[in-house]
Amino acid sequence: MPSRGARPEDGSGLVPTDNSTQHKEDLSSKIKEQKIVVDELSNLKKNRKVYRQQQNSDIFFLADRTEMLSESKNTLDELRKEYQEIENSEKTKIKK
């Protein structure tokens, strides 16, 4: 069967560094990536297999498609929340 490998990221965010803008940029790029993952997963045909890469290695384990989709969506939401928070805090700073 044709199968397709998908690689959802390990969605843990980086520790904020000195500049919040740098952190913001990192977050935004991660959000983009995560968006792509979610889109791809949702656009898969039903017979497709989804594999997940083991961290720091070349081995891919078979994973459940629906599960992976929901997981990726969750991580995307979390990243977006974080981004929003930083934006809000910056806005309050600017206002002050």
Next chain:
Amino acid sequence: MEAPPDPGPHASASASAAAPLRAPEVARLREEQEKVVTNCQEKIQHWKKVDNDYNALEERLSTLPDKLSYNIMVPFGPFAFMPGKLVHTNEVTVLLGDNWFAKCSAKQAVGLVEHRKEHVRKTIDDLKKVMKNFESRVEFTEDLQKMSDAAGDIVDIREEIKTDFEFKAKHRIAHKPHSKPKTSGIFEAEFSNDLKSKDLLADKELWDRLEELERQEELLGEIDIDSKPDTLIANGEDTSSEEEKEDQNINVNMMNQVMDSLTPSNCYQNVTNSELFNGQVNSQWNCSINGSNSYHNNEDEEEDDDDGGDNENDHDTLGAEDNSIPTIYFSHTVEPKRVRINTGKNTTLKFSEKKEEAKRKRKNSSGSGHSPQELPMIRTPADIYRVFVDIVNGEYVPRKSILKSRSRENSVCSDTSESSAADFDDRRGVLRSISCEEATCSDANESILDEEQQENHQKKLFPLSVTPEAFSGTVIEKEFLSPSLTPHPAMAHPVLPTIPERKEVLSEVSEGTTKRVSKFKAARLQQKN
């Protein structure tokens, strides 16, 4: 990676050639320090990634034996994959390093992973410490840079001393209370009044004389006060740099040194005090006041099991001054005296308050009969020898040397029942380490009561007790110490045994001869006989 120290003389503009803080060098120092910081940051990032990977691996290993086989994409080569199965899910081959492998179960592998994570965590902590350290150095260098840009070559180093600092010990009282060490070309204040005869003189006469002298000093003081502050500050700096090497709080002895260099014009305020050294040190240190705000940056010293030599007492902080002279504010952190004490079980510990209290409680509860009050009071060197006696056949025999551990076994002193040869070396270490330090007298007081044996070695650390005695600062040459010895046994605490042999020796000596024999030699002679 250590930041390079300040470089030596450099060919530069003639105006700045003599300046100790040159801008390009300081900038370079800062650069290097920042390099270290960024390097540390990168390493931390790397190790955090490793930690993350290990976490994921652990998770995978814990669930791996749940299924007999997994469908996976098997890699062959970097870009090609092939569907396959992962079988024997409980058998894991672990690399131990140097191309050695170990076959173990998934759980065992998890244990190995935990062990490695521990190591990674430790590395990360160390790197963080280094980074923090260098970050503070960068800060300091920045301030240094600002300061060197601001003003010229003169740097004022100032230390604020809290007036409420209590000196627990009695300070040395000068034999002549108002006499000062001679400073060349400057007015000398000499009083004929003795400490004892002070009561005899009328107070009014004394005050009149004092006022007269003050007036004279003021005249001289006004001339000198402007030319002296640099040397004064320089002297203060020298003594404080000496102190940096010692575990030290503000010490009476240190102030002695400083006092010697001060001119009377600056310290005439203390003339009225019978004791020269009081909490009025503040007035001397503020001779050249810039009127600036001061801030102290006391780094907290970590009370870990580091070696005693790692104490950092000095922390230089810079205040960027708008005034003429840039100022470095210097302050001491209070360090508890680190003493290796013998806990009696072939172990030595570093001194700490809690341990001391615990030990005290232990001693009290053990019912050995020694409570802190019953320990013999040591007031003179003679008392030490009184304490360190051997019991031979039920009689007290003075010891040849208080440093010999063997002789301590039969002695009357506390804690000797558990002592051994190993302890002797430690005590020697204590002696050496203590002799390098000038401890505060409060510690001496405390430790005299508890760790008598250690403190007995340290004659320097005797409590400066209330009654004027041998260590009151008065040095009185006596032919024999017999007149002082004979009253002491009467005064001494009942625990202290009297030493009959010594008395005999003294009586022999005092009877006939003008030849002066030290009591130690006399004791030795007696023992030979």
